[in-house]
Structure formats: structure tokens, C-alpha cells
Amino acid sequence: MKTALSILAAAALATVSTQPTLAQETVKIGVLQSYSGITSLGGQQTDFAIKLFMQKFGETPGGFKLQLIRRDTTGPNPEVAKRLVGEVVTREKVQLLIGPDFTPNTLAAAPILSEAKVPSFVTGAATTGIVGEKSPYSTRTFFATPQLCKPLAPFAVKQGWTNIFVVVADFAPGHECEKFFMEALKEANGTLVGNLRTPLSNPEYSGYIQRIRDAKPDGVFIFMPIGELSIGIVRALNDSGLKASGLKIMGTGDITDEGYIDAVGEAAVGVITSGIYSTQHDSALNKEFVKSYTALAGEKNRIGWTAVSAWDAMRLTYDALEAQKGQKFDGEKFAAFLRGHKIESPRGPITIDKSNGDIVQNVYIRRAERVNGVLQNVEIETFKDVSFK
Amino acid sequence: MASILTVLFNGVAYGFLLFVMSVGLSVTLGMMNFVNLAQASFSMLGGYILVTAMQGYGLPFLLCLPIVFVLVGVVSVVVERLIFRHFYKTDDLTQVLLTIGLVFMSIAMATYVWGGTYQRFDMPSWIIGQKEIFGLTLETYRIFLVGFGAVMAVALIFGLERTQLGAMVRACVDNRRVAGACGLNTELIFAFTFAIGGGLAGLGGALSANLLGLDPNFPLRYLVYILIVVSVGGMGTITGTLIAALALGIADVLGKYYFPQFGSFIIYLLTVAFMLWRPHGLLGRGA
Numbered sequence: 311m312k313t314a315l316s317i318l319a320a321a322a323l324a325t326v327s328t329q330p331t332l333a334q335e336t337v338k339i340g341v342l343q344s345y346s347g348i349t350s351l352g353g354q355q356t357d358f359a360i361k362l363f364m365q366k367f368g369e370t371p372g373g374f375k376l377q378l379i380r381r382d383t384t385g386p387n388p389e390v391a392k393r394l395v396g397e398v399v400t401r402e403k404v405q406l407l408i409g410p411d412f413t414p415n416t417l418a419a420a421p422i423l424s425e426a427k428v429p430s431f432v433t434g435a436a437t438t439g440i441v442g443e444k445s446p447y448s449t450r451t452f453f454a455t456p457q458l459c460k461p462l463a464p465f466a467v468k469q470g471w472t473n474i475f476v477v478v479a480d481f482a483p484g485h486e487c488e489k490f491f492m493e494a495l496k497e498a499n500g501t502l503v504g505n506l507r508t509p510l511s512n513p514e515y516s517g518y519i520q521r522i523r524d525a526k527p528d529g530v531f532i533f534m535p536i537g538e539l540s541i542g543i544v545r546a547l548n549d550s551g552l553k554a555s556g557l558k559i560m561g562t563g564d565i566t567d568e569g570y571i572d573a574v575g576e577a578a579v580g581v582i583t584s585g586i587y588s589t590q591h592d593s594a595l596n597k598e599f600v601k602s603y604t605a606l607a608g609e610k611n612r613i614g615w616t617a618v619s620a621w622d623a624m625r626l627t628y629d630a631l632e633a634q635k636g637q638k639f640d641g642e643k644f645a646a647f648l649r650g651h652k653i654e655s656p657r658g659p660i661t662i663d664k665s666n667g668d669i670v671q672n673v674y675i676r677r678a679e680r681v682n683g684v685l686q687n688v689e690i691e692t693f694k695d696v697s698f699k
Numbered sequence: 700m701a702s703i704l705t706v707l708f709n710g711v712a713y714g715f716l717l718f719v720m721s722v723g724l725s726v727t728l729g730m731m732n733f734v735n736l737a738q739a740s741f742s743m744l745g746g747y748i749l750v751t752a753m754q755g756y757g758l759p760f761l762l763c764l765p766i767v768f769v770l771v772g773v774v775s776v777v778v779e780r781l782i783f784r785h786f787y788k789t790d791d792l793t794q795v796l797l798t799i800g801l802v803f804m805s806i807a808m809a810t811y812v813w814g815g816t817y818q819r820f821d822m823p824s825w826i827i828g829q830k831e832i833f834g835l836t837l838e839t840y841r842i843f844l845v846g847f848g849a850v851m852a853v854a855l856i857f858g859l860e861r862t863q864l865g866a867m868v869r870a871c872v873d874n875r876r877v878a879g880a881c882g883l884n885t886e887l888i889f890a891f892t893f894a895i896g897g898g899l900a901g902l903g904g905a906l907s908a909n910l911l912g913l914d915p916n917f918p919l920r921y922l923v924y925i926l927i928v929v930s931v932g933g934m935g936t937i938t939g940t941l942i943a944a945l946a947l948g949i950a951d952v953l954g955k956y957y958f959p960q961f962g963s964f965i966i967y968l969l970t971v972a973f974m975l976w977r978p979h980g981l982l983g984r985g986a
Contacts, residue, residue, distance in 0.1 A: 348916050350815050480962060509962035513911045513921070516709035517955030520702055538912040538920070541817055545910075549838050551829040573817035573912065610814075 337374045337631065337639050340398040342391065342409030342419075343434070345382040348537060351569045352411055352434055353382070355617035358607045360408070363624040366602070372631035374639065383410050391415035392422070399426045405639055406430070408623050411616075413437040413483065420445040429645040431623035434616055437483060438698065442666030447645040449667045451622040451660070452615070454698035458562040458584045459487040461673050461693045462531060463494035465582075471528035471558050473503045477518065477543065478533040480507035487533040487562065503527045512539065515546035523552060532561035540565045541573050548577030558582060563687070566678045568612040571685045578678045578685055587618045587657040588676055588687040599656040615657075622655045626662070629653065661695070668698040705835055706956045707949065712841035714948025715848030716907050720921065721928040722855065722940050723900030729935025730859070730868050730892055733783065734791050736798040738900045739918035739925055740805035745771050745901025746908035746917065747809065750818045760823050767905045768898040775897020776890050783893070784886075802918045809915035818913040844906060851902075855937045859895075868892050869935075927966070931973045933980025942981055943973075 341360065343353035360378065369376055379402050381394045391410040398404045399422055410419050411434030423430050424445055432441055432450040436458070441448040466474060474495055478484035484507065495502060504525040506518055522530055530547070534540040544565050547553050559565075563585030571578050589600050589612070599621070603613055630647045634640065650664040660671040673696045676687035724738040745767045752763045782801075786794055826843055829836045859865040870878040871885045879885045904917070911921070932943030947966055954965030977983065 348815065348914060506959050507962070508959075509964075511920070512963050513924070514713050514951060514955070514963075516713065517706060517952040518959060520706050520709070520956050521959060524702055538817065538914070541912050549827070549829075549840065551836055551838075570817055572819045575819055575821065 334370065334373060334375050335639055336377050337406060338377045338379055338402060338404040339627070340395075340402065340404035340407040340409070341378055341380045342383050342394055342398070342407060342415075343380075343411050344385050345380070346384055349385040349411075351614070352616045354611065355569075355614055356408065356433065356620040358603060358611065359617040359620035360624055362603055362606050363621055363628075365606075367624075367628055371628040372633070372635040374631050374634075379404055383412070383415055386412040386414050388414040388418035392418040395419040395422050399423070399428055404428065405641055406627060406644070408433060408620060411435060413440060416440050416445075416448075420448070423447060427641045429641050429648075431619075431626070433619035433623050437486065441668050446667075447641065449623075449626065449645070449648050449662055450669045450698070451619045451626065452669070453586045453671065453673075454668060455483065455486050456490045457586065457669075457671065457673050457696045457698060459490040459533065460494040461675065461696065462560050462562075462582070462584045463491055463500060464498040465584075465675050465691060466529050466531075466558070466560060467495070467498040467500040469558075472500050473526070473528045474500055475503055475522050475525050475527035475530045476505040477522070477530060478505075478507055479535055479539055480509055481535075483535070484533055491531055491533075508534075508539075508543075510535075510539070513542070515543055516550070519546050519550045519552065522547075522557075523550070527557065529558035529560055532559065532565055534561070534564060536564045536567050536570060540567070541570055544574050544581060545577045553577070553580070560584075563587075563615065563676075566676070566685075566687055568614045568687070571678065571687075574685075579680065581678045583676050583678070583687060584673055585615070585676055585687060586671055586673060587613075587615045588674065588689055589613050590676075590681065590686050590688050591657060591674070592689070593654075593656070593658065595654055596656040618655060618657050622653065622657075622660065625653050625655070626651065658692075663698065670695050670697060672696065701835060705837065706952055708835065708837055708845075709841060710949035710952035711945060712838075712844050712948075713952050714945035715845050716910065717924060717928050717948050718848050718941050718944035719844075719851060719899075719906050720903035721925040721932075721944060722851070722937060723896045723898070723903060724925055725929050725932065725935070725937060725940040726855075726859065726899060727893060727896035728929060729933075731787075731872055731889060731896075732934075733787060734794040734798065735783070735896075736795060736922060736926075737778070737801040737805065737918075738798075738896070739922040740802050741771050741775055741897045741900035742904030742907070742921070742925075743805065743809060743913070743915070743917040744774065745904030746818070746913040747813055748901065749905040749908060750813075750820065750913065754819070754821060760826065764902060764905060767901045771901025771904075772894040772898030775900075776894045778897075779890055779893040784889070787889075802922070805918060806915045809917075813915070815915060818908070820909045820913075822909055840909065847906065851899075852937065852941050855899075856941075860937060872935075924966075927970050929980075931970055931980055933977070933983025936980070936982040939980055939982030 343356045345353035379398055383391050407430035413435040416435040429447040433452050436455045438454050441450045478488040560582045563583045566578050566581055566583050626648055630644045633647050648662050652661045658672045673693040674689040675691040676689050679688050727733055727735050748767045748770055749763050752758045826840050828839055830839050871888050875885050928944045932939035950969050951966045
């Protein structure tokens with residue numbers, strides 16, 4: 311009796327699935343972000359952005375039913391990321407992936423994703439060359455290091471701050487950023503008056519600060535990973551009186567990231583950064599985005615670039631799924647559709663590069679200021695359509 | 700010349716910072732022979748109490764410091780009575796495993812209560828900025844740190860190393876049964892010492908959080924530095940801790956100034972050298 315019933319049920323299912331208009335295929339999306347420890351803000355922002363997007367645009371783009379599978383990468387942890395990607399691809403059979411975050415995780419995931427032909431979104435890794443050849447199904451919605459590290463050099467020289475001191479954290483992304491900034495500075499006819507590579511575990515900056523003071527630069531360019539280092543160096547430059555004496559503090563958006571800028575406090579005011587997203591960006595889409603995100607997440611959870619990168623990954627996913635309406639989900643078509651695709655993001659217009667899936671976007675020079683009592687990054691100049699190279 | 704003196708002063712200030720952070724552990728580890736890594740968690744708690752009292756209740760900074768000392772002291776006694784006292788007779792490794800477990804628990808608890816991000820410190824205006832002293836531009840907070848650390852060091856050296864109370868504590872540690880037989884209330888003395896150690900750790904956290912930043916990962920980030928200072932200084936000697944903290948602080952800042960490419964490597968190099976030269980620490984009494 312039981313077998314008879316199940317045969318009947320199977321037959322019924324079979325008839326349903328041959329009728330494409332009625333079928334609702336489920337697309338499983340793996341969300342691999344860091345949800346624990348000091349890097350958990352990224353995962354938190356990703357979740358808020360995805361939730362908000364699905365509230366606004368429904369849960370069935372192109373007639374596909376979405377199912378999210380979340381996993382915690384715990385931070386830059388390639389071993390963990392590799393295991394999790396393997397697990398969600400082979401066991402959970404995810405067809406799309408948002409993440410993993412961080413460059414080492416992205417690199418660890420690439421071979422598995424390429425072999426399984428699972429399209430993924432890079433929403434939290436900036437190293438150049440991690441999308442493209444090695445991972446033909448990846449699309450970057452974050453930014454590439456040169457996008458943030460180059461534009462400040464010509465900007466500074468144009469302001470008359472020609473003598474620049476460069477300070478980077480002594481790890482691979484720091485070296486990469488240092489190289490790009492120094493090249494751009496040379497191109498802009500600026501002068502490098504000194505540079506320092508500071509260790510990653512480094513609670514005390516005063517020895518370095520004195521070196522900067524001795525070199526008498528007009529401005530200092532900083533690249534530090536978000537966290538106690540980025541907070542610490544800006545505060546140390548302020549406490550030492552260097553900022554008050556007229557030294558211009560510049561850096562990538564990491565040093566005034568919205569999630570940490572309150573901890574930097576008054577020291578942040580006047581700091582110039584290059585960034586891809588500010589909640590202050592003047593566009594109707596962004597105003598609506600900030601309003602609804604804040605309504606969902608609360609005032610305390612501020613919006614950073616990870617949230618916007620996740621939001622854009624959702625926008626692209628929805629566009630690509632709409633394009634496959636009525637068909638069976640096809641990962642290769644999905645990735646191909648995104649190449650050359652252009653969307654309006656809360657950060658401004660972005661384009662996915664035709665040749666390798668990397669991102670082309672505007673880069674904004676911002677000054678940290680108090681707006682209605684809250685520290686914000688106010689955009690003061692735009693570099694249009696900056697390449698990822 | 701001015702830059703050398705400024706760097707030297709910053710080194711001394713960093714040394715006192717290391718001292719206030721690690722002297723709490725020096726007291727419990729050295730005097731009571733109890734390996735309490737959770738001391739770093741007491742430091743973190745001190746930082747969070749300072750933030751809550753200052754930003755939440757609007758109390759002045761100087762008033763917050765004694766509050767931190769007392770509250771963290773009380774918390775540490777509670778923890779001592781509930782957990783630690785059962786482990787006084789166990790070996791070092793058990794104590795390490797127990798207290799590192801507590802550190803991880805404290806990180807989770809701090810994330811739950813205060814959130815995972817860094818705290819904002821609104822220091823009073825008199826303590827921020829710089830002061831001109833003998834032609835040198837020095838940071839006010841560092842001047843305060845040097846003064847506070849020096850007063851604390853003198854008070855502790857005389858209070859715990861030169862008084863009857865200090866003698867009683869050391870007697871309890873050296874031979875608990877005999878000390879008890881001589882009429883000392885060993886339980887009370889241990890709890891009291893523990894409270895002082897905890898309170899000092901809290902104070903260290905409160906004073907350093909403004910310079911080093913405060914988030915739930917604080918204990919793990921600075922535990923290494925605390926352990927270095929205590930082991931270089933020698934167990935159970937506050938003078939040793941002070942000398943070690945100053946030496947390491949000055950060496951670290953000078954090293955970063957003159958040999959920036961070696962970064963913070965110098966502090967470790969110096970530690971290894973010290974430990975080879977004096978395995979029990981600078982002023983350690985030996986095993």
C-alpha cells in the first residue's frame with residue numbers, strides 16, 4: 311500500500327515538474343561569512359542586507375524559491391573556509407555562494423567553486439586577481455585594492471600636500487596597497503619622504519609617530535586592517551599633536567569605517583579617506599537604503615561597505631534569476647549574464663567587468679565630519695569608473 | 700635631542716602602562732602561586748566598568764578609577780570563592796587550563812553584554828592634548844600615566860613588600876599549615892590578596908583601554924604582554940615587575956624608533972635574553 315502511494319506521489323510530482331509554469335525550483339544560496347569573534351560585524355551586515363533585500367523585492371525572483379544556507383567562516387581562516395565550501399557544495403548542493411569573506415578564504419574556495427561551476431560573489435576580499443582566470447564563476451561586488459590605494463595620491467598632490475609619508479601594516483594586503491599608492495604618488499609627481507611597515511600585533515605607536523614627525527611630511531597615508539590598529543594609529547597621530555599641527559591624515563576607508571569610527575572619536579574629524587561607500591552618498595536610492603536598513607537594524611548597527619556589497623550581490627542575483635525565468639537554473643549562464651552587467655547601487659553606479667567579473671566603480675574621497683552630532687564620511691570628490699587594475 | 704627625549708618619555712609611559720596592566724597578575728601569581736590567566740579578563744572588565752560609569756552614568760574619570768578598583772576586586776573575590784579556591788593545590792597546567800577557559804567565557808560574556816565592537820572613550824578635556832615640559836611636547840595622558848603608575852608602584856612596594864600584611868601573605872603562601880597554626884586566618888588573607896590583585900588588574904585595564912582600545916578580544920590580545928612582564932620581572936616581586944615593565948617599555952619604543960623594520964620583535968628578543976640570563980626573572984627568588 312505504502313509503495314503504491316509513493317509511486318502515485320512520484321508520478322504526480324513528475325507531471326508537475328514537466329509543467330514549467332507551475333514549477334517552483336528552489337535555488338540554494340550559501341552565505342559564508344564571519345559570524346563570530348572580532349570579524350563578526352561583516353556577517354552581521356551581510357545578514358541585515360540580505361534580509362532587507364528579500365523583504366523589499368520578494369523571495370521568488372524569476373519564479374525561483376530562494377533558500378539560504380549560512381555558515382560561519384570565523385574570520386580569515388582558509389582551512390575552515392575550504393571545509394565549509396566543500397560541505398555546502400557537495401552536501402547541501404548550493405547553486406550560488408555569497409562569500410566566503412577575506413582573501414585567504416576566497417583563494418581556498420576558488421578551486422572547489424571552479425570545479426563545481428558554482429557562481430560566487432566576493433563581498434569581502436580586496437586582493438587583486440582573485441576573481442577572473444582562477445575562478446571563472448566569481449563576481450566581485452566589494453572593491454579591488456588599487457581602487458582605494460591609488461586615488462588619494464593624485465588628490466593629495468592636487469591639494470598641495472606633496473611630501474607624503476606612507477605607513478602600512480606589515481602583511482600582504484599592506485604591501486600591495488603600499489606599492490599601488492607609491493606608484494600613483496610617483497605618477498602624480500609627489501614626493502615620498504619616508505615609509506614604515508608596522509607589525510600586526512602592535513599596541514604602541516609612539517616610536518613610529520616620532521619617526522613621522524622627524525620626516526616633516528605634509529600628509530601621511532595609512533593602510534591598516536579595520537580594528538584596533540586602524541583605530542590606534544589615528545588616535546595616536548591625534549594624541550601626539552601632529553594632527554593639530556597641520557599634518558593631513560589620509561588612508562583607505564578602513565581607518566574611518568562606519569562600524570568603528572565612533573571608537574576613533576574626535577581624532578577622526580578631518581581625516582581624509584578613499585572609499586566606495588558612505589551612508590552620506592547623495593542619491594535617492596541610497597537615502598531609501600539607509601532609511602530602511604536603519605529601521606531594520608537599528609541606529610546602533612551602522613552601515614559599512616560589507617552591507618552594500620551584500621546588497622549588490624542580491625541585486626545581481628535577482629537580475630540574473632529573472633533572466634532565467636521559466637528555465638532550469640544554470641550556473642554557467644548565471645555567471646555569464648553578470649559579465650558586463652551594470653546596476654545602480656546605493657554607493658553609485660557599478661559595472662561588472664566583461665572579461666573577468668571584477669568590479670568597476672566610482673571611488674569617493676571623503677572627509678570625516680560630524681553631521682548632526684554623528685561622525686560621518688562626507689564625500690568631497692569623485693573618481694569616476696575606477697578600474698580594478 | 701628633543702626627539703630622543705620625547706621617545707624616551709613615551710617609552711617610560713609605555714613601561715608604566717605595562718606595569719599597571721601586569722602588576723595584578725604579579726600579586727596573585729607571585730604571592731599566591733596561582734596561575735591566573737583570567738587576570739586579563741579582570742582587566743577587560745575594568746575597562747568596561749570605566750566606559751559604563753563614564754559614558755553611561757556621566758561620572759568623572761578620576762572618581763571612576765576607585766569604583767573600578769573596588770568593583771573588580773569584589774568580582775574577583777566572588778570568582779575566587781566560587782571557583783579558584785578549589786584549585787590552589789592543583790598543578791600549574793590545571794590552573795592554566797581552568798583560567799584560559801574562563802578567559803574564553805569572559806570574551807563571550809563581554810560580547811553579549813557590551814557588543815562585539817570597540818568602545819568609545821570620551822576622556823575629560825584636561826587629560827587630552829599635549830603639555831610643554833622642559834621644552835618637550837608631551838602627551839597629557841602619558842604624563843598622567845607616569846604619575847599614577849609611580850604612585851601605585853610606591854604604594855604597592857611599601858604596602859605589600861614592607862608591611863606586616865605583606866609578611867602575612869607571604870607566610871601563608873610559603874607554608875599555609877604553619878601560618879594557620881600561628882593563628883593567621885589563611886582563607887581571609889588569600890581572599891583579600893586576591894581582591895587586591897583583581898582590583899589592580901581592573902585598574903590596569905581602565906587606564907590602558909583609552910590607549911589600546913577595548914573590545915571583547917582584549918584579554919587574548921594583551922595576555923602575552925602581561926605574561927612577559929611578570930616572567931621577566933620575577934614571580935612575586937613588585938619591584939621586579941616595575942623594572943621589567945619599564946625596561947621592556949623603553950626598549951620597545953626606542954626599538955620602533957631606531958629600527959622600525961624590526962617592529963615589535965625587539966620586545967621578544969629582549970625577553971628571551973633576560974630569561975636566559977635570569978631564568979627566575981630579574982628579582983625572582985627561584986624555585
